[in-house]
Amino acid sequence: MKRIENTFQNKRNILNVYITAGYPNLNDTIEIVQKLKKNGVDMVEIGMPFSDPLADGPTIQNSSQIAIKNGITLELIFRQIEEIRKTVSIPIVLMGYYNQVLQYDDTTFFEKAKAVGVDGFIIPDLPLDIYQKQYKSSFENLGLDMIFLITPQTTDERIRLIDNESSGFLYVVSSFAITGSKSDIEQNQIDYFKRINNLNLKNPRLIGFGISDKKTFDKACEYAEGTIIGSAFIKALEKSKNIKETVKSFIVNIKK
Amino acid sequence: MEIDKNGFYGDFGGAFIPEMLYHNVNELKENYLQIIESTDFQEEFKDLLKEYVGRPTPLYFAKRLSKKYNTNIFLKREDLNHTGAHKINNTIGQILLAKRMNKKRIIAETGAGQHGVATATVCALMGLDCIVYMGEIDIKRQAPNVARMKMLGAEVRPATSGSKTLKDATNEAIRDWIANPVDTYYLIGSVVGPHPYPDMVARFQSIISEEMKSQLQEKTGRNYPDKIIACVGGGSNAAGAFFHYLDNENVELIAVEADGLGVETGKTAATTQIGTEGIIHGSKTLLMQNSEGQITEPYSISAGLDYPGVGPLHAHLFKSGRGTFLGATDKEALAAAYQLTKLEGIIPALESAHALAALNKIDFKPNENVVVNLSGRGDKDMETYIREMENRD
Numbered sequence: 001m002k003r004i005e006n007t008f009q010n011k012r013n014i015l016n017v018y019i020t021a022g023y024p025n026l027n028d029t030i031e032i033v034q035k036l037k038k039n040g041v042d043m044v045e046i047g048m049p050f051s052d053p054l055a056d057g058p059t060i061q062n063s064s065q066i067a068i069k070n071g072i073t074l075e076l077i078f079r080q081i082e083e084i085r086k087t088v089s090i091p092i093v094l095m096g097y098y099n100q101v102l103q104y105d106d107t108t109f110f111e112k113a114k115a116v117g118v119d120g121f122i123i124p125d126l127p128l129d130i131y132q133k134q135y136k137s138s139f140e141n142l143g144l145d146m147i148f149l150i151t152p153q154t155t156d157e158r159i160r161l162i163d164n165e166s167s168g169f170l171y172v173v174s175s176f177a178i179t180g181s182k183s184d185i186e187q188n189q190i191d192y193f194k195r196i197n198n199l200n201l202k203n204p205r206l207i208g209f210g211i212s213d214k215k216t217f218d219k220a221c222e223y224a225e226g227t228i229i230g231s232a233f234i235k236a237l238e239k240s241k242n243i244k245e246t247v248k249s250f251i252v253n254i255k256k
Numbered sequence: 257m258e259i260d261k262n263g264f265y266g267d268f269g270g271a272f273i274p275e276m277l278y279h280n281v282n283e284l285k286e287n288y289l290q291i292i293e294s295t296d297f298q299e300e301f302k303d304l305l306k307e308y309v310g311r312p313t314p315l316y317f318a319k320r321l322s323k324k325y326n327t328n329i330f331l332k333r334e335d336l337n338h339t340g341a342h343k344i345n346n347t348i349g350q351i352l353l354a355k356r357m358n359k360k361r362i363i364a365e366t367g368a369g370q371h372g373v374a375t376a377t378v379c380a381l382m383g384l385d386c387i388v389y390m391g392e393i394d395i396k397r398q399a400p401n402v403a404r405m406k407m408l409g410a411e412v413r414p415a416t417s418g419s420k421t422l423k424d425a426t427n428e429a430i431r432d433w434i435a436n437p438v439d440t441y442y443l444i445g446s447v448v449g450p451h452p453y454p455d456m457v458a459r460f461q462s463i464i465s466e467e468m469k470s471q472l473q474e475k476t477g478r479n480y481p482d483k484i485i486a487c488v489g490g491g492s493n494a495a496g497a498f499f500h501y502l503d504n505e506n507v508e509l510i511a512v513e514a515d516g517l518g519v520e521t522g523k524t525a526a527t528t529q530i531g532t533e534g535i536i537h538g539s540k541t542l543l544m545q546n547s548e549g550q551i552t553e554p555y556s557i558s559a560g561l562d563y564p565g566v567g568p569l570h571a572h573l574f575k576s577g578r579g580t581f582l583g584a585t586d587k588e589a590l591a592a593a594y595q596l597t598k599l600e601g602i603i604p605a606l607e608s609a610h611a612l613a614a615l616n617k618i619d620f621k622p623n624e625n626v627v628v629n630l631s632g633r634g635d636k637d638m639e640t641y642i643r644e645m646e647n648r649d
Contacts (some may be wrong), residue, residue: 051550052536053273053422054430061417073548098272099535103549124274125535129262153279153437162275173276176435
């Protein structure tokens with residue numbers, strides 16, 4: 001069974017944590033993922049730093065810029081994941097932008113990612129129809145998952161289409177905001193989560209954008225299989241003097 | 257030469273956008289043609305272009321310039337438009353569209369500030385809120401245009417991310433649109449961005465070649481020229497000047513990019529020369545990037561040509577060979593600006609000076625009819641012209 005599918009079958013209140021590869025220092029990626037796993041994180045999303053990350057907020061963009069300055073490359077990210085896979089078996093999702101994939105050569109990129117132990121991808125600017133036409137069959141052959149976003153403005157009809165075409169899980173964007181810009185969950189968001197739950201979709205859902213602490217984590221878990229935390233964790237790393245301690249206290253505070 | 261149903265010119269175009277933008281872009285895609293082709297829209301659009309913008313702009317036979325190059329050179333005087341450049345053709349069109357889509361809040365990106373001023377102008381005209389994103393560095397470089405936008409009632413928000421220039425202002429505007437999807441209209445300034453923007457902006461700018469046809473008929477007895485020369489950053493003035501001649505193979509379409517300090521120096525904005533295929537701001541096109549797909553910073557003395565991509569129409573013209581692509585360096589553009597000023601008494605914008613500089617790189621036959629699209633006037637560039645004039649003496 002695929003790692004992501006297995007995780008959703010066996011765990012509840014899933015915590016998926018986003019990190020920017022090569023941040024804060026070039027090779028911190030490996031230690032951070034190891035420590036996340038050790039402290040009970042169920043899945044990690046590794047961001048491939050991009051110069052023009054349209055779907056990300058200022059915190060993640062800033063961390064991406066620093067990582068690029070640190071010298072991060074896709075080749076190095078693959079080597080880091082290879083190293084991580086020696087000790088860590090939780091699902092790894094790669095997040096990045098379509099231009100990066102194209103410049104690496106798309107076919108080679110997905111095959112290489114699979115070979116080093118990546119389970120799924122979030123490529124926010126990859127159109128659904130291009131995925132269907134160009135990648136879906138090879139994803140099925142390779143056993144990879146392509147994860148798509150849905151937002152409060154995505155119609156029921158389109159949510160069903162996305163659900164049908166994708167696998168792994170659906171990334172539920174909690175609000176109109178870009179990542180890292182809200183601190184509470186409001187009633188209209190809850191109505192939206194309920195609307196999605198009533199659609200009887202085949203894929204499980206993780207709620208992301210605006211999940212920053214125990215309160216928002218717990219609340220989001222009431223309406224989905226789990227959550228994704230990104231900017232809040234990057235902010236914690238920004239101020240960190242000791243990565244091991246930062247990861248521990250951040251995760252313990254959410255999962256306590 | 258038209259886009260296909262997915263918004264592609266050949267291999268280029270499309271809408272590579274995150275789901276957060278899908279609704280907005282799709283709403284626009286579903287509505288724009290029907291609205292802008294309606295009689296009611298066309299009447300209001302044409303009326304404003306005439307009474308407010310001051311169109312049609314003259315097609316001026318430049319006698320002394322023609323003598324110098326031993327051919328017939330006409331200048332399409334977009335510099336005489338209200339606000340000083342072709343940019344307003346597009347902002348008038350899009351503001352009328354935004355109104356018909358019941359949008360109350362207008363956002364835009366700007367580099368040098370020309371599109372920002374043109375947007376702030378139409379927002380004042382229509383009484384709509386206007387927020388212009390501008391790179392923090394550009395705000396410092398273009399203080400007079402920042403003041404103009406503020407006087408027109410716009411809020412100028414600095415883009416502090418990334419390289420703090422046009423591409424980052426564009427990213428910030430897109431993020432604003434993601435955060436405000438219901439009441440906000442994103443008024444893009446060039447033939448770039450996700451479909452339908454490149455097609456829509458080209459249609460609004462096509463008034464340039466529409467007028468050229470009847471003006472050439474009257475002046476030369478033929479409704480097309482032998483050559484059209486236009487500068488290309490994102491490429492909106494060139495798209496408008498080429499539009500009605502895209503399928504007329506008798507017309508050579510010459511696009512002039514900013515070579516900056518020279519293509520070989522890397523300090524350049526000549527996207528077709530050093531760029532490769534990829535995705536920028538939601539569109540598949542040619543762009544300046546490294547092997548990792550990171551978008552790199554362009555350089556040109558002209559802020560309006562200082563963009564690391566090129567519209568998908570132009571990428572297609574380049575790849576298919578339909579367009580001829582030339583470049584002009586900072587120095588060549590400056591020399592061409594001083595030359596036009598002395599020969600014809602017209603101070604061109606630095607962008608348009610790049611198109612003029614290409615005159616030195618083309619072998620003309622006597623009696624050819626050549627149109628140079630004079631996209632803007634040089635008022636905004638006086639500081640540069642004065643500084644460089646002192647350097648020359």
